[in-house]
Amino acid sequence: MEKFFELLKEEKNSGARLGIIRTPRGAIETPAFMPVGTQGTVKALTPEEVAQTGAQIILCNTYHLYLRPGADLIKRAGGLHKFMNWPYPILTDSGGFQVNSLAHLSKLSEEGVLFRSHIDGSLHLLTPEKSIEVQEKLGSEIMMPLDICLPNPSPYKKYEEALKRTTRWAARSKQYHEGKPGVLFGIIQGGIYLDLRIKSLSEIEELEFPGLAIGGLSVGEEKEIMYELLEGILPQVPKDKPRYLMGVGAPSSIVKCVSLGIDLFDCVLPTRLGRNGTAYCASGKVNIDNARFREDFSPLDPSCDCYVCQNYTRAYLRHLFVSREILAARLLSYHNLYFMGKLMSNIRQAIKEDRFLEFQKEFEDTYRERSISL
């Protein structure tokens, strides 16, 4: 049987890694970016379009799909892949993050999280077992155990308790999932304290998950703090497992975190920014409603070969956006995901050719994370 994850190469001059994740629904070349299909659709796009942008896996949100349309319905539909017409791998999260950020009146206990739906106020108990049960009904290839993710910064004591409970829940999740299809990752927590992170890593490692996720980052702390923590954590992480940095996916963060040894990313930004009129371009983020684009008949990003940049002008995209046309959301979301697909493919190529540091330098010299005009 083929290995779930194969580390193909470690780049010579950085911590960057090239790998491949194999699943029954296809392989994922890493480093990889996962577009987010929260409610069983990557917003504004068809599955075919998402695949065209280079995505080999998407992330769907257990919390949303559990509440609507419901995991049993999706199971009866033949699973999430069939329901949403996406034949490639899917990673599902545990629902824990959304329970904290979206649900009403969530109440934490050792058993799980009691919460009220943000849709209809109905009461639900999300336990580690329940989360896995739901993910199994969805039928995802990669699953996440319920964990405790605190906002940064929080008190040391709280992180400590949270990471311990995260370990106990990880063990319960693993036990529940034992022998069933789909690969369950472990998640390490510990907030912004390296010693807690290392403690979490060692506890989670004992449970022998085939993949490791790093949670609780990009939730309030400065980016430099996140990078420092990753620099401290990653050298301790076994090399033979994929490393997934949850919820991180701004282009500049990806390039930096790849250099530190991260393999998997997800983020709603490409589609959310797209719907709000912001495009990723070679020079950085561009707000298409800027008045200077009113009569700009050049492509959105002249260096991009995507469908949008081949067929439409900035002036037209601006017109669509200021006229609140759905096509604006579609075209900008598509372009942004294509940008991510290309970025990841360029990253992998640079790793292959042992020139990741040059790639990183060139990227950092040209790409500006803050929104600018061209």
Add this chain to the structure above:
Amino acid sequence: MEKFFELLKEEKNSGARLGIIRTPRGAIETPAFMPVGTQGTVKALTPEEVAQTGAQIILCNTYHLYLRPGADLIKRAGGLHKFMNWPYPILTDSGGFQVNSLAHLSKLSEEGVLFRSHIDGSLHLLTPEKSIEVQEKLGSEIMMPLDICLPNPSPYKKYEEALKRTTRWAARSKQYHEGKPGVLFGIIQGGIYLDLRIKSLSEIEELEFPGLAIGGLSVGEEKEIMYELLEGILPQVPKDKPRYLMGVGAPSSIVKCVSLGIDLFDCVLPTRLGRNGTAYCASGKVNIDNARFREDFSPLDPSCDCYVCQNYTRAYLRHLFVSREILAARLLSYHNLYFMGKLMSNIRQAIKEDRFLEFQKEFEDTYRERSISL
């Protein structure tokens, strides 16, 4: 030089006609339905998708494009086709209808219509000449002269005045457009009175337009009144010109009006209904948010071979719609336009085979215009 319109066939047992309109940007087989791309986009769809549904021509609204992004901008972009990436024929209306229905404070005089933009309140004078000037800048293949369209019913006297002014404006439009690219249609008015319609027809006919539009119908009157009027008017209309029934396009109206001799239709319904969760199906209109579709894993319309019906279930479409996902608007709009494309293609085939009456009867027996559940 090829004729602009060629009448290929008159169906044996009805008034239905088969024809072809030839333009520099391609031919249009008639009877034809024109999707509406109000602001330079058929809402929620790409031009490629619109073409896939079988549309050979679309309608764009002069009023909207004149106000935003502006006709001069579109001209500098290389014309509307290039601006919006639609390489096939475009018909533009005069803007008069929208000035009456959307603009603020519109004031009518012999010169034209003074109005305030619904977008920014700015003051504009739309004259027959201005309307043609704008349409020429857009670069459409088929243009409409500014006319006076009254709501039905209105007083006889008012219709009479309106049709006379419509004739005078038609003459001014024709004079202004003389010798320039694009084909200008005449529009007949006269409200719900057959004698006024015949009078309008004879006045407009004197101006020798290459195509005839019938305006001022489907604006308040019962459908039976519209059909009766068309039965009275159409036998008087020269056979060698295409006949365009403006703003009419519900499937049942199309089938009926084709039987009376109409060649061209346009309507916002397929896309507007789609965005609002209603689908055209073989059995009639279906509201996808109906609870009975919650676990219905069959295609939207089992008899349809479009992308949506081949790849998604009613349950999924309902989920997208109740979750307010953009993809719902996309998929239902696409399906509805595909339904229209197929309807028109079936109509043309039935005319070719001299079995239009059978087609009409079968359609009327199975298709219900009112929204129903399957």
